[in-house]
Amino acid sequence: MVLPKESVVHGSQASHPSRATPQTDVQPHELPGLDRLLHLPGCVALVAEHGHRLVTDEARALLAALRKQAVAQQLPASQIAPDVLTTALAQRVLARLQPAMRTVLNLTGTVLHTNLGRALLPEAAIVHVQAMMAQPNNLEYDLASGQRGDRDSIVESLLCQLTGAEAATVVNNNAAAVLLSLAALAKDREVIVSRGELVEIGGAFRLPDVMESAGTRLVEVGTTNRTHARDYEHAICERTALLMKVHTSNYVVQGFTASVDETALATIAHAHNLPMITDLGSGALVDLAAWGLPREPLPQEMLRAGCDVVTFSGDKLLGGPQAGLIVGRRDLIDRIRRHPLKRALRVSKLLLAALEATLRLYLRPERLTQDLPTLRLLTRALADIEATASAVQPALQAALGPLWRVEPVALQGQIGSGSLPIERLPSAGLAMAPVQAKGNGRALEQLAEALRHLPMPVIGRIADDRLLLDMRCLEDASLFLGQIGHLRLCSKR
Numbered sequence: 001m002v003l004p005k006e007s008v009v010h011g012s013q014a015s016h017p018s019r020a021t022p023q024t025d026v027q028p029h030e031l032p033g034l035d036r037l038l039h040l041p042g043c044v045a046l047v048a049e050h051g052h053r054l055v056t057d058e059a060r061a062l063l064a065a066l067r068k069q070a071v072a073q074q075l076p077a078s079q080i081a082p083d084v085l086t087t088a089l090a091q092r093v094l095a096r097l098q099p100a101m102r103t104v105l106n107l108t109g110t111v112l113h114t115n116l117g118r119a120l121l122p123e124a125a126i127v128h129v130q131a132m133m134a135q136p137n138n139l140e141y142d143l144a145s146g147q148r149g150d151r152d153s154i155v156e157s158l159l160c161q162l163t164g165a166e167a168a169t170v171v172n173n174n175a176a177a178v179l180l181s182l183a184a185l186a187k188d189r190e191v192i193v194s195r196g197e198l199v200e201i202g203g204a205f206r207l208p209d210v211m212e213s214a215g216t217r218l219v220e221v222g223t224t225n226r227t228h229a230r231d232y233e234h235a236i237c238e239r240t241a242l243l244m245k246v247h248t249s250n251y252v253v254q255g256f257t258a259s260v261d262e263t264a265l266a267t268i269a270h271a272h273n274l275p276m277i278t279d280l281g282s283g284a285l286v287d288l289a290a291w292g293l294p295r296e297p298l299p300q301e302m303l304r305a306g307c308d309v310v311t312f313s314g315d316k317l318l319g320g321p322q323a324g325l326i327v328g329r330r331d332l333i334d335r336i337r338r339h340p341l342k343r344a345l346r347v348s349k350l351l352l353a354a355l356e357a358t359l360r361l362y363l364r365p366e367r368l369t370q371d372l373p374t375l376r377l378l379t380r381a382l383a384d385i386e387a388t389a390s391a392v393q394p395a396l397q398a399a400l401g402p403l404w405r406v407e408p409v410a411l412q413g414q415i416g417s418g419s420l421p422i423e424r425l426p427s428a429g430l431a432m433a434p435v436q437a438k439g440n441g442r443a444l445e446q447l448a449e450a451l452r453h454l455p456m457p458v459i460g461r462i463a464d465d466r467l468l469l470d471m472r473c474l475e476d477a478s479l480f481l482g483q484i485g486h487l488r489l490c491s492k493r
Helices: 034-038 041-050 052-071 082-097 123-134 153-163 174-186 207-213 229-235 262-271 299-304 330-338 341-345 349-361 365-371 373-378 382-400 440-452
Strands: 002-004 167-171 190-194 217-221 240-246 276-279 309-313 324-328 404-413 425-434 461-463 466-470 487-489
Touching (some): 034 041, 034 052, 041 052, 041 082, 052 082, 123 349, 153 167, 153 299, 153 349, 167 341, 174 190, 174 309, 174 341, 190 229, 262 276, 299 309, 299 324, 309 330, 324 330, 349 365, 382 404, 382 425, 404 466, 440 461, 440 466
Parallel strands (some): 190 217, 190 240, 240 276, 276 309
Antiparallel strands (some): 002 487, 167 324, 309 324, 404 425
16 A cells, blocks of 8 residues: 555654553543643643634644543553643644645646646736735726726726627626526526537536526427527527527537537527527637647637627636636626626636736737646647656656556546547556556555645546556646655555
8 A cells, every 4th residue: 555654643652662651541531631731831832833722722622532532442641641742732733724725736637627726827817816916906996087997897808809799797607607697688588598508517507507596497499419490490489588509518419410500590589689698618719729729619709600698717728717708799798797696796806817817818829828827738749748757757666666567658638627528638647556456446546545645636547447647737747756755655555
């Protein structure tokens, strides 16, 4: 079994064998009181550094845990020695102060991993966020007039310039963008959607549920695999508020299929004086095909096709912070902006600062593969990825020892976060497997756990009886190499 070195706890006897304490069980009444514990010299120092409240709370919790062990007659006397108690309390205090959100090394092969934070913010966004959070700013203040401003103005002109929209607004994620748009434009009325586009996103959030929450009535047309223009035409009635098209970014229906494109659907909607909404989900702002990647529909293309409102995400292919972006016709965006839900779903200064800085990078598209981490990782040269795997392999093999094989392998990664689900990215990495096949599954799980317990957790994936580490997202090999020494190989698995 592989465990991090730091996970091995040495008690006072192991550290000081000459002062071994008899291993008699402690009775509950023999435990020190709270006041006595807090007056130990080491604990006094803890209070001076961290404050009385935190240390006292953790001291109570420590004594409660020890009391439970004592009642069960499972508490050796060595565990209530003053130095051991002080160390245990210090560890509890430090553990409580550790943030729950930590940086990790994403070696899963999925670039935009929903569970690992999706897009990495560009350096320009990090710098701008830091500056805007450290000082007052003009979040809702018009510097030209000296009057109250609108926080949408921070990014609206950029979004309009990049997409060709008349107006734009921002909420906290794309599901919220869909919810708000429908609530503002179709409450108590019908929205027509193809049955093949009723998507479910991560966490079991389904489009029909979002529509119901917005107070609209879903009208499904067509079938799972085939929907025609006549299906929309036949469904339109006096109760219809709008037509909606949803880009199925997280799955693909192949084979005997038919769908109505945005241009045709917009034509149908406008012939009946109805607006048309398109939800792009992960929406990109540049044609990924320019870098040899599969194409994704662009908001600007949807607007040119006649769509009146387009919603898309900020933290997927766009490469910015989590946000829901709504662009389109000015009169419709104004209605969306005035809806009461807009305030409930509005974004903070932190998000707006990150989004503005990210959008500004798109004003220099030739530099995007340098400045935008998402695009940089998606377009990273295979030779560079292979070189990273070669650099890590010897050190990892040495750390795991002769009971493990660590071999360079060709891999297939993916974009992630529901974007281009069937497309694969040629990649490279390392495959680890025990030399002995017996207990292989358990050994792989233990190794994966050990990697997750490194100072900067390493997240890979288990497949085909191997633990795979895809190196596409490891641009700096020293982040891994510098902590491999924390792994140690136990004699037994």
